Amino acid sequence: MEVKLVLTRTELNEYIKEYTGRSLSACMQCGLCTAVCPMSRFMDVHPAALIRLLQVSDVDISKLKAIWVCTSCMTCVDRCPRDVAPGMVIETLRLLALRRGIEPRSYSEMPIDINTPTLLLVSYSRKLTG
C-alpha cells in the first residue's frame, strides 16, 4: 500500500482538530510563537509560518524539517493568545510522519558513549522515533 505523504489542507485541519482539540483558523499571525521559540532559528519553517502554511495549503509532511527540531518546551503553547498551541500542532505533524514510517535519523548515527545519560536516550527515542 502506498503511504500518503502529501496531505490536503482539509485533511491536515481535521487531523489537527482531532489530535489537539484546537483550531488552526483561530491563528491571527501575531508571530508570538516564533518570537519566543528557542528553536525557531534552526527551523526551515518557523512556527507562525507553519500555522499559516497549514491554513492555506496542502503539505508534504516528509519535507518539513521544523517538526523534528521542536523540543516541546511548551513556551508557545503557554503563551499563544489564541490558544492555537503551535507546539501541539507540530507534535501532531511529527506523529503523522512517524506513523507513516518517516524517521529523521537512525540509532546507529547517534554519538552515544558511556557517559550518555539514560534520560537523554529515552527522551530522544520518544521524540524522534515515536
Add this chain to the structure above:
Amino acid sequence: MKTLLYYPGCSIKKDFTDIEKASMSLLSALGYTVIEIENWYCCGGFSSITLLDHVKQVGAFRTLSIASKQSIKLSTNTILTLCPFCYNVLKRASTLQVNEPGVYRRVAEYLKDDVEPYSGGLSIIHLVELLVAELDNLKKLVKNSLKGLRIAAYYGCMLLRPKNVAIDNPENPLSIEKVLEVLGAEPVDFPYKTYCCGAFHTLGEAEIVSYNSTKIIKSAIDAGATIIATPCPLCLYNLQRYSPYVEAGIKVLHLVDVIAHAIGLHSINKLINLKINSK
C-alpha cells in the same frame, strides 16, 4: 516523622547516584522518611502532548496505580521526584482523569488486566517545591554558608511548562532563588533562566544544544554569576558539555550538589575551584 513515596527515574538511578544519595541525606536531615515506590516504571521522559498518543501515558499511569496502593499502606499521599522530566510526566498523568477524561478512559481500558485504574488522590511534588516549604528548617542545617557566591538558578522547561503543572510562576520563577538565599548565596537574576537548553538534540544536532546552552551560560556570566545551579540532569549534562564558557571558569552544578555543600554532606570545592568561607 513525615513519610514520602519516592519515584527515582532512570537518570537519577543510573547516572546521578551521588545526587540521589545527597538528596536522601538532605531529606532525612529535614525529618522525612523516604520510601521508594516498590515497582516503578520509566516515565518516558516526555508526556504525550496530543490527545491521540496514549502509549506515552502507560508507564506513568501504571506507576501511579501501584503507588496509589502503596500510599494507603504508608498513610501518605505524596510522591517525591528529583528529576524535572519525571515530575512533569507524572504530574500530567495524575491530572489526566480531570483534564482529559477521554484519554484517561482509554488508557485505563488498555491497562485493565494489569493494574487497577488510578483514581486520583496522589500529590506529585518535585524536590524544589518541598525545599521551598521547608526553608526555615533548611536554614538550620547550613554549616558552610555560601556567602559571597553569586549563583544563577537555571530552571529549564519541565518544572514550569505547561503552566498547569508549573511549580512556580512560569514567567518569573523564584523558588530556587529562595533556596539559594537561605544557603547564604546571592542569587543572580538572568533572562534565560527558563530557556530550553536544546534537550535531546545532543544526540542528533549538537550544534543546537551548543548554541542554546552557550546563550544561557553567557547570559548568566553577564549577570555576574560564577556558578549556575540547575535541578535538571539533562540541562546539567548539556550545559556542562556544550559551552566553551564552562572551560573559561563558570561552573554548572546540580542544585543538590550546591545544597549538599552548604549543609556539609559533601564538598563542591573541588568542583568549583573556589575558596568558600565557612560560617
